[in-house]
Amino acid sequence: MSLTLAIVNGRVIDPASGLDAPCDIAIADGRILALGAPPAGFAPQRVVDARGLVVAPGLVDLCARMREPGAEGALRGEMRAALAGGVTGLACPPDTDPPLDEPGLVRMLRQRSREAAGARLYPLGALTAGLAGQALAEMHTLAQVGCVAFCQTAALPANLGTLLQALRYASTFDLPVWLRPVDASLVGDGVAGDGPLASRLGLPAIPVVAETVALHTIFELQRTAGTRIHICRLSSAEGVALVRAAKREGLPVTADVSVQHLHLVDENIGYYDSNCRLDPPLRSAQDRAAIRAGLADGTLDAVCSDHAPVSQEDKLLPFGEARAGASALETLLPLILAWAQAQAVPLVRALGAVTAAPARILGEDTGMLAPGRKADLVVFDPQASWTVQPEAFHSSGHNSPFAGQTMTGRVRYTLVGGEVRFEAAT
Amino acid sequence: MQVLTRSPQLNSDGGLHHLLSIAELPRPLIERILTTADGFIAVGTREVKSVPLLRGRSVFNLFFENSTRTRTTFEIAAKRLSADVYNLNVAASSTAKGESLLDTIDNLTAMQADIFVVRHAQGGAPYLIARHVAPHVHVVNAGDGRHAHPTQALLDLYTIRHYKGAFEPLSVAIVGDILNSRVARSDIDALRTMGVTDLRAVGPLTLLPAGLETMGVRVCTRLEEGLRDADVVIMLRLQNERMRGALLPSAAEYFRNYGLTPQALRHARPDCIVMHPGPMNRGVEIDSAVADGPHSVILPQVSFGIAVRMAVLSMVASSQQEGAQRA
């Protein structure tokens, strides 16, 4: 819809350029026409008064599960959740049913996404056929139909020879590979982070070496294959340290962490709250501190929601049987703001972790506000206080570890390509 | 954070509404359970071994993990309280067949269940059930995964109190697969609450969990060192699955290093008592000469277990929660 739009009186924050100032924005033909004074003769069809609000690039989420293919019709609801959360672009992992290893599935998914008119979809293709870790997926073909990177979603393939070949193959076409740094054999039957809480609750523990051994493996193979690798979801201080060393060495590595791990620790499991059953597991306060430090010094590039809607049947189970994951799209923004506030991170930097940085990792033209760029924006009230009521989520997943908590920061408008696709009820 | 900060097992008066874990029970409450058990020991010696306390109440034994012993002692305990007892051996797979754990609970509650005695392979399952049941229904944990076995710990406390009196001066050694043992966890919690300061965990590194020292337990990888001058020796059952899971090479090698033989027992005090939650693997963790010998109190533990479980059942059954209304 080629609307001309003006957003006036807002505080514009653009992490990519460092802008944080009151500013008006003129939008036309789906792109930003001007920041500041609009060109002469600009007559917007709609004016959004952003007094007291922040105007930022729409959030770019490196991991949000739409549950399609798999659950028919799920994507629409999850896209509404994304827009309500201020997310204008999201990468969906290939752990769908069936896994995203066929061009036909990717095309269908992109079609559904276009029809849903939600956030932009950046599909991640499977690294191996069926995500089984045995045979390589048709990465080149999948890239042609729109996959931006290729990944294993649960753990490294058991067969490291296959992983090495996959990295080499991806390198051939300069395709990025995203990997979860998890060694499944060291995870064993673990369900919670190794530590006093797991011991006290008698929960089988996942040792830190399950992450660090995988990281060592990834970096060593990377040295041979030269592939661009993105590390998905760090959980431990030791893991952050290994990524820091790899970057110092000059390896082409980026890394993200889930917004849940930015805030929660294993103690939040309390009396077996399965909403805190996450993958990777929650770890200690020291690990959380290292994650925060890693974001501060650039070791960790981005924060994602790691959105995973899980049904009540799959959560209302004993902790070890519950499905891992948090419904996180609608709490991503306020949690970023809370982190910025608590850790004294300037908003322009904090928002960068969910806009410019993930856009850079995806290699996509988004996540920034500048004349000529696509008009993907979020307008939010940084002071608005609200209580997390998962039953009222747009997402089908009500599995939030933050249920009942008060959050500060609420999305008012989400624009994708200059179109207002979400508007909060006043 | 939706963290449950109040222990769900105590009612608003601090009374026992469910028994889920011994870790959160205050010492006076534990002492009250033991004193009540004293009363029930006496009942077991009469001709009519039952009292009418739980007449008209229904106790459902929900065992998702097989255990004839524990289930039978709970059954005896409930019957001696004149309750109606129903045993449901719900194999874990039947839950996977379709009916969820909570659906099972709802169906049974509709059949007027008052107390659920639950044994489950997953730590935390009794907490999930306790959060879910109506206010008048009570949950007693008969063992959940590796987490807790509170009635075993209570009967172990009762046994130690019976033979040794005060807890504080005792040296207690727990030997065996502590990593995977809910009995060990509960015993450690219970003994610490009752004031034991010299508590030792004995076993190979593969069977010892991290963080024992922070729980006030001394770690010993040599049996002789762990048993030295001990007043109480608690032997844990070694499960065969541990061998398959590559935690130990063989039962024979385990017995050579950690099996409780008369020679090993000489390192403990001459008047020490030897306990075992049962069932015993003779020749694996314990030598028959010790199991049947003068230090062993393994058989008395069983009868104490009935009295302790009667105490627990009668105490939870009388607890009121707001909104409680028996149908």
Next chain:
Amino acid sequence: MLELDAEAIYGELARRVREHIAGSSPVLVGVHTGGVWLAERLRADLDIAPEVGILDVSFYRDDYSQGGLSRGVRPSRIPFDINGAHVLLVDDVLNTGRTVRAAMNELFDYGRPARIELAVLVDRGGRELPISTSLVGRTLEVPGDVSVVLSRDDDQRLQLRLERAAGA
């Protein structure tokens, strides 16, 4: 404030019991705690040979659902054979009769006595069950919200006092 001379009242009770049981050899069973003290006194004063039996009726009370188990549950102990016995059940205060009902039910779980008779220090009326006895130290009329409490001082002398229940 009614002054009660517990020792004198006990004396009256002992006199009546001695007269009543002349020629028979009952066993004494006291209801914990006050009844046990009285039973021990009677045993000594009446030269009754067998040990005194102790009953804690907590497991037989009819108000379990309302109040749960009392804090001080003590083990009951009957050191003789109840079957065919002539039992003299002893309690301190007879009021509604429910404690005696519970005590009798408990006794029957030990065996089948030939006879049960009841001796109480004070009968304060207020019966809710058909229970009565002539072996009484003193009959009193006491308002409903007042309790009659037996205690024992350091010299083992019996004391009786009246207590108004707080907000009963």
